[in-house]
Amino acid sequence: MADTDNFFDRVYEVVRCVPKGRVTSYGAIAKYLGAARSARMVGWAMNVSHGKEDVPAHRVVNRKGLLTGKFHFDGTNLMQQLLENEGILIENNQVVDFAKYFWDPAKELN
DNA sequence: GGGTTGACAACAG
DNA sequence: GCTGTTGCCAACC
Numbered sequence: 001m002a003d004t005d006n007f008f009d010r011v012y013e014v015v016r017c018v019p020k021g022r023v024t025s026y027g028a029i030a031k032y033l034g035a036a037r038s039a040r041m042v043g044w045a046m047n048v049s050h051g052k053e054d055v056p057a058h059r060v061v062n063r064k065g066l067l068t069g070k071f072h073f074d075g076t077n078l079m080q081q082l083l084e085n086e087g088i089l090i091e092n093n094q095v096v097d098f099a100k101y102f103w104d105p106a107k108e109l110n
Numbered sequence: 111g112g113g114t115t116g117a118c119a120a121c122a123g
Numbered sequence: 124g125c126t127g128t129t130g131c132c133a134a135c136c
Binding site: 071 | 115116117118119120
Binding site: 007036041 | 134
């Protein structure tokens, strides 16, 4: 386990550290990992993290706060329901007051 | 070893 | 402001 995950494991760790009621963006995580231009890698990691309950992928949204990956979840609005359960309001597949709920690992974890 | 894909992001039109 | 294209890098076929 875990020798092939080095890049993903970093993502898991960051996402896992995201406090409840907060959301982060792929770019923020990627940038924290030193791969700011590789935000897609974060999304790929999320795909693998799908089977990991410790990785709240629903707290990870794109730069616009849009729930891009909600279609990848089991249900259609499962991701939204989870975020609402965290206390985050979602409207039109987008996080309300995204900037307020935005959690920057490079800043918070620093 | 090579080509395509991908839960994004930034720039150009 | 939105749509289209490019870039980036790792995984998948």
